Amino acid sequence: xxxxxxxxxxxxxxxxxxxxxxxxxxxxxxxxxxxxxxxxxxxxxxxxxxxxxxxxxxxxxxxxxxxxxxxxxxxxxxxxxxxxxxxxxxxxxxxxxxxxxxxxxxxxxxxxxxxxxxxxxxxxxxxxxxxxxxxxxxxxxxxxxxxxxxxxxxxxxxxxxxxxxxxxxxxxxxxxxxxxxxxxxxxxxxxxxxxxxxxxxxxxxxxxxxxxxxxxxxxxxxxxxxxxxxxxxxxxxxxxxxxxxxxxxxxxxxxxxxxxxxxxxxxxxxxxxxxxxxxxxxxxxxxxxxxxxxxxxxxxxxxxxxxxxxxxxxxxxxxxxxxxxxxxxxxxxxxxxxxxxxxxxxxxxxxxxxxxxxxxxxxxxxxxxxxxxxxxxxxxxxxxxxxxxxxxxxxxxxxxxxxxxxxxxxxxxxxxxxxxxxxxxxxxxxxxxxxxxxxxxxxxxxxxxxxxxxxxxxxxxxxxxxxxxxxxxxxxxxxxxxxxxxxxxxxxxxxxxxx
Ligand code: MN
Numbered sequence: 001x002x003x004x005x006x007x008x009x010x011x012x013x014x015x016x017x018x019x020x021x022x023x024x025x026x027x028x029x030x031x032x033x034x035x036x037x038x039x040x041x042x043x044x045x046x047x048x049x050x051x052x053x054x055x056x057x058x059x060x061x062x063x064x065x066x067x068x069x070x071x072x073x074x075x076x077x078x079x080x081x082x083x084x085x086x087x088x089x090x091x092x093x094x095x096x097x098x099x100x101x102x103x104x105x106x107x108x109x110x111x112x113x114x115x116x117x118x119x120x121x122x123x124x125x126x127x128x129x130x131x132x133x134x135x136x137x138x139x140x141x142x143x144x145x146x147x148x149x150x151x152x153x154x155x156x157x158x159x160x161x162x163x164x165x166x167x168x169x170x171x172x173x174x175x176x177x178x179x180x181x182x183x184x185x186x187x188x189x190x191x192x193x194x195x196x197x198x199x200x201x202x203x204x205x206x207x208x209x210x211x212x213x214x215x216x217x218x219x220x221x222x223x224x225x226x227x228x229x230x231x232x233x234x235x236x237x238x239x240x241x242x243x244x245x246x247x248x249x250x251x252x253x254x255x256x257x258x259x260x261x262x263x264x265x266x267x268x269x270x271x272x273x274x275x276x277x278x279x280x281x282x283x284x285x286x287x288x289x290x291x292x293x294x295x296x297x298x299x300x301x302x303x304x305x306x307x308x309x310x311x312x313x314x315x316x317x318x319x320x321x322x323x324x325x326x327x328x329x330x331x332x333x334x335x336x337x338x339x340x341x342x343x344x345x346x347x348x349x350x351x352x353x354x355x356x357x358x359x360x361x362x363x364x365x366x367x368x369x370x371x372x373x374x375x376x377x378x379x380x381x382x383x384x385x386x387x388x389x390x391x392x393x394x395x396x397x398x399x400x401x402x403x404x405x406x407x408x409x410x411x412x413x414x415x416x417x418x419x420x421x422x423x424x425x426x427x428x429x430x431x432x433x434x435x436x437x438x439x440x441x442x443x444x445x446x447x448x449x450x451x452x453x454x455x456x457x458x459x460x461x462x463x464x465x466x467x468x469x470x471x472x473x474x475x476x477x478x479x480x481x482x483x484x485x486x487x488x489x490x491x492x493x494x495x496x497x498x499x
Contacts, residue, residue, distance in 0.1 A: 001047065002419055010057035011066050018063035022089070026067040029088060033078040040148035048141055049073060053316045055137035059177070059335045065130055068096035069137055075101045098132030100138070131474040132168065133335055136177050139165055143184035158188035173301040173333025178238035186241040200254045201237070209235070211315045219319075222279050223265075223371035228263040231324055232266040258287070258309050262318040266327050270295060277306050284310035290318075295326070299405075303330055334382045336365055389440040399444075404437045405464045411446045412468035419471060420455050434460040 004027045011018050029047045036046035038302065053069035067089060075082045075097060087092035143161055146154045169178035185302040212235045223230055226376045238246075248254035267276055273295060280286075290309035298304045305322040375448060389401050391410060401409055405426070412419030414489050424447035426430055450476050457476040463469050 002050045004050065007050060007053045007057050007066065007070075010054065011063060014060040015062050018066075019243075020063075025069055026070040026089060026093075029080075030070045030074055033074045033080045035113065037046050037077065039145065041145055042148075045073070045077070048145075050138045051141035051144070052134070055140050056134065059133065059137070059174075059332055060338075061130075061133060061335055062338050063132060064092050065338070066094065067093050068100070068130075069134055071097050072100045072134055072138055076104055077193070091221060095128065096130055096134060099128050099136050103131060103135060129334065130338070132172070134142075136165065136169060136174070136181070138182070140177070140180060143181065143188075145189055146184075150201040158185040168254065169333070171301055172335075173303060173329060174335060175303070175333065176331045177333075179242065182241035184237055186244065193244060194240060197240050197247065200247070201240070201243065201260065204260060205237075208315075211214075211312070212261055212263055214318065215312050215317050219265075219280060223267075223276060226275065226279055228272050229268055230265060230278070230294065231268060232264075234264050235321070236262050236264050238262075258316045259318040262320050264320045264322070264327075266322060266453075267415060268323065268325055270323060273306050273323060276321050277308060277319075280308060280310060282319075282466055284312050284317075286310050295322075298312060301333070305330065370460065389438060391438050391440065391442045391444050393446050396442060401438065402464045406436060406438065406459075406462045407432065407434050407446060408446045408459050408463050408472075409442055409465040409468045410438060411448075412463075412471060414446070416471055418446055418448060419468060420475060421450060421452045422446050422455075423449045425454055434459065 002348050004024065007027075008020050008023055011023065012020065027046075027050075029044045032046035034049065039045055039048055049070050049072065052072055054071040056066045071085055071089070071093065074080050074085065082094060082098050084095050139161060142157065146157060148259050149157070166178050166181045166185070169181060183194075216233050218234075220230060220233060238257075243254075243257065243260060246257050247254050254260065265276055267273055277291075287309045290307070292307040294305050294307065304326040305320050307318060307320055309316060309318045322330065358483075389400050389403055389405065391401060393399065394415070399410060399413055401413065407425030408419065408422060410425075411422040422434070425434060425436070426445040426447065427436060427438065427442050454477045455472045457472065459472050460478070462467060463472055464483055
C-alpha cells in the first residue's frame with residue numbers, strides 16, 4: 001500500500017529536484033481535511049489520495065501533479081476550498097485541482113451519461129491535459145477498490161472506464177495505463193470471461209516462459225557477437241482484455257494468438273533496432289506479413305517499435321525492438337512529455353519532436369477555447385472515438401452524433417421541437433442545406449420556423465440517428481403537404497411584416 005514515503009521515493013527517482021517539503025505539506029493538508037472520512041472499504045480516505053499520488057509518481061510526473069493528486073478530492077469532499085489550496089500551494093496546483101473538481105461536478109442537461117462524461121473529458125483536456133492524467137490516476141485506484149461498491153455502480157464505473165478512459169489513454173499513447181484500466185474494468189464487467197482468459201494464460205505460461213528464456217539467451221549471444229549493446233531484454237505478457245479480444249477473433253483458440261508473450265529488446269539507437277531485426281531474421285525465419293516497421297511508420301498515437309514474429313524451433317515468438325525513448329513513449333505516452341520538460345537540457349530526439357503526443361501537448365497550452373482545440377484534434381486526424389463525431393452548439397455544448405450525421409440529427413438531439421421546426425442550418429457560420437454531413441468540431445446553429453408543423457419525409461434519406469428517424473417517420477405528412485405548408489408560410493411572412 002502506498003505511503004507518503006513511497007510516493008516521495010518514486011517522485012524523486014525521476015525528479016530529484018522535486019520540492020518534497022511541499023509534498024509533505026500537501027499530505028498533511030489532505031490528511032487534516034479528510035480527517036474522519038472513510039472509503040466504502042472502511043479505510044481512511046487519505047489512502048485514496050495517496051494511491052492517486054503514487055500512480056502519478058509512477059507515471060513519472062512532476063511534483064506539482066503529485067501534490068495535486070494528494071489534494072484532488074479536498075474541495076469536493078471537505079470543508080476546505082479551492083481558495084485554501086491556492087493560498088497554500090500556489091497558482092499551478094490550484095489550477096490542476098480546480099480542473100479535477102470541475103470534471104467531477106459539471107452537470108449536464110439531457111443526453112446520456114456517455115456524452116456527458118466525454119464532454120467533461122474534452123473540456124478538461126482542452127483546458128489542461130494534465131488534469132486528465134490526474135483523473136486517470138484517480139480512476140485507477142477507484143477501479144482497484146471497486147469491490148466495496150454496490151453492483152450497479154461497480155458495473156457503471158467499469159463500463160465508463162472501458163468506453164471512455166481506456167480509449168483516451170490509448171489515444172494519448174499511454175499503453176500501460178490503458179492496459180491497466182481495461183483489465184480492471186473487464187474483471188468487473190465480465191468476471192467469467194476474465195477468469196477464463198486468465199486460466200488460459202496460466203496454462204500456457206510455463207511452456208512459453210521456458211521458450212522465451214531460451215530464445216533470449218540465443219539472441220543475446222548473437223547480438224553480442226555483432227557488437228550491439230542491449231539495454232534490456234525482457235518478456236512482456238499481453239494484457240488480459242486485449243488478449244481476450246484477440247482470442248475471440250481467432251475462434252477462441254489461444255494457440256492461434258502469437259503474441260501472448262513477446263520478447264522486448266531495448267537497444268540504444270534506431271540503427272541498432274534495424275540491425276537487431278536483421279540478426280533475428282538471420283537466426284529464425286520470420287512469418288510472412290508479420291514484420292511491422294512502426295519506426296518508419298508510427299501508429300497514429302505515436303507508438304514506435306519494430307515487430308517481427310519468427311518460427312523459433314517448434315514455437316512462434318514475437319519480438320519487439322525499440323530504443324529507450326520509444327519504450328518510454330510507449331509506456332507513458334503523453335505523460336513522458338512532462339518528464340522531459342523538467343530536465344529540458346535533455347532535448348527530445350529529432351524523430352520524436354513531430355510526434356502526435358508532442359503536438360498535442362504543445363497545442364493544449366496554446367489553445368484557449370474548446371472549439372479551436374476540437375478543430376485541431378481533427379486536423380491531427382485524431383480518432384479517439386471511431387464512428388462518432390462531436391459537434392458544438394453556438395453556446396459551446398457538445399453534442400455527440402454518429403458519423404455523417406446531418407443538421408436534422410443535430411436539431412432532434414437538442415429537442416424534438418427544434419427538429420420539427422427546423423428549416424435551415426448554419427455550420428461554422430455558413431448557411432448549408434439540411435443534408436450536409438457534419439464533422440467533429442463543427443459549430444452548428446439551427447434555424448427554426450415556428451410555423452413549420454411537421455418534419456419532411458425527405459429527411460429520412462439522410463437522417464442517421466434513431467431518435468430523429470422515429471420522429472420523422474411518425475410526424476411527417478408526406479412530401480406534398482410539407483411542400484404546401486412551406487409555400488403557405490413563405491407567402492404569409494412578408495405580408496405580416498408589411499402590415
Ligand atoms: Mn478521487
